[in-house]
Amino acid sequence: MSENTSRQERFDQGKDVLDRIDGEAGAKVIEALSDIAPELGHQIVAWGFGEIYARPGLEPRDRQLVTLGMLTALGGCEPQLDVHINAALNVGLTPQQIIEAFLHSSVYCGFPRAINAVFTAKKVFTDRGLLPLV
Amino acid sequence: MSENTSRQERFDQGKDVLDRIDGEAGAKVIEALSDIAPELGHQIVAWGFGEIYARPGLEPRDRQLVTLGMLTALGGCEPQLDVHINAALNVGLTPQQIIEAFLHSSVYCGFPRAINAVFTAKKVFTDRGLLPLV
Amino acid sequence: MSENTSRQERFDQGKDVLDRIDGEAGAKVIEALSDIAPELGHQIVAWGFGEIYARPGLEPRDRQLVTLGMLTALGGCEPQLDVHINAALNVGLTPQQIIEAFLHSSVYCGFPRAINAVFTAKKVFTDRGLLPLV
């Protein structure tokens, strides 16, 4: 981390991490930002993924658990929940663990946030052919 | 889970889980509620811990990762963060992983929530003789 | 409350309360959860309604006033507001009182939350043939 890097290199490093975790969904968000807020897209990739996600101190699956907790608690983040439920699956969490995390969230955020998160998962799981859960 | 249980048995089952995860800090909250909202204390234990935490679908450490994410995102939950930073240590997360989770939270909640969470951790880690982190 | 109850009995008791307060709308949410998060559905009914709503200490109409206040303040809970505006009507609050509660909320949550709540009520009231209010 101590070597000199260019802005482009930092973006490229982040893009590798983004692709590995968020898959196509992440790239689509960045693309959708390109004609209006390209710097926001750059920073999500170069900073969010290149500087933070890339750090070795917490496993990708653990980062998604924290992220699912935050997005559920924040409310109004259904598009991001969609991306990160996909990401959670990509990094090895099972559908059952994701739903269990949302059930768990009802203890701390109440049922409305938990229900909204589960219904977002329902769309993702349906798209990926994962329902019904058994 | 299909057998008949009494209200007291459900409390006792939850209390076992609470003690294992939150330790003394959890019991103190329940005690502080006893003269004003004993039913809230009962439900935290019997339902939150007895019914939700007790489920096998998500490891205790994974539940704390989700919980730390939620409490950080909610804001204004410093007393609960204190309890759950302790809980996170109790169930095997390292101080470094906890701090990494808070750093990660800055991507989704911004720096103020992340800073408040870290300063709560600073009190907990100081009490437990864990600082400086290296 | 001190007798032994089975999980199914606790669900059935909550279901009675849910049906009385939320009507068909509540049952639909539980049904929609059944293929992805049946345990969340169970807990909403058995705990939320069976253990909390069923308590005699606060009238059903008073519980809905508190609930409308919370859902308005939380934001991003329009589906739940829909259910609970219906519930508020079911337990005897008038459309005028519900709208007055949302007007009142603007003092504590600001106009955006109040407006979003009123527009959710507009859909509910339209479906139930209650507009225009006079």
Next chain:
Amino acid sequence: MSENTSRQERFDQGKDVLDRIDGEAGAKVIEALSDIAPELGHQIVAWGFGEIYARPGLEPRDRQLVTLGMLTALGGCEPQLDVHINAALNVGLTPQQIIEAFLHSSVYCGFPRAINAVFTAKKVFTDRGLLPLV
């Protein structure tokens, strides 16, 4: 309401309502704002209480139920919860009903918000010699 009123008259009308509901605690907040944000103090009184609270469409006790719900859900509003737990008592809600409202809030906001509200009530009830609740 259709007659002409001066700014001072609108303040005076609101002050009557404020005093009746919030008692001394409300007046203290307005006084504390006087050297830094007197217009905010004026608007809380003249608008919040004179225009909104003064309306007949919702009983004072019902307004406090909505308000307790909102302040609990918002989080970080402990000073305002203190004022409005007092107000709730002033307009006829019992301590038991207030605590029941906070227990109820855990269904929609989760336990941390409910616990913080109850501990604020504990201070108010202690000051007013209302503990232990039985």
Next chain:
Amino acid sequence: MSENTSRQERFDQGKDVLDRIDGEAGAKVIEALSDIAPELGHQIVAWGFGEIYARPGLEPRDRQLVTLGMLTALGGCEPQLDVHINAALNVGLTPQQIIEAFLHSSVYCGFPRAINAVFTAKKVFTDRGLLPLV
């Protein structure tokens, strides 16, 4: 401000300010409230715009910067963001400044809130023929 005014005059004064700042979008919200919550519509205009926006202490463009910050942070206020992104353009902020404000918000609210705000701006800018930004 010290003269006597009628309720109608206060509405009319607010309506002038509303029209100047929010344009047609503001009037549409008030119209949509007219059959269900006319008093809320009245107070948004007479109080929000007549009493607060009308004050000379902060420029209209500065008020919109504060407002964009608040609406982004609150979350779940996309309809209001739509109105106020339009308002921001109406009072002289450039599209680039608005997007920069949302990029800036990611430091304090995290990326999800910033992204949701930018995508709301994307709809507004598209409607007004302002894309792509260069």
Next chain:
Amino acid sequence: MSENTSRQERFDQGKDVLDRIDGEAGAKVIEALSDIAPELGHQIVAWGFGEIYARPGLEPRDRQLVTLGMLTALGGCEPQLDVHINAALNVGLTPQQIIEAFLHSSVYCGFPRAINAVFTAKKVFTDRGLLPLV
């Protein structure tokens, strides 16, 4: 921005911006993080200030207006409000404009958030000998 930079250079560039805007208060936060979350301190400086604040697209005073709006709306960010009320003064906003921004916030966030922000300003203004405002 296209040249190669080292991590240390990015920190140094951010530190210059931080010192100019937040003054001593910003440096104190970074120092307080150094024994527990030095990477969070690094990123606040190198990214928040070096990458975002440093951008020319929005004046420092405008960034503080957005920031005051966000921190007021978020709630529970009193320590950060303290830093940024100071920052707002440092970059040329007057005490009156800051208070006007908080009064304005009551339209969008309600009175409790506005009051909490003003009382934080009261501490800052008292420390800087700025009261009473006239």
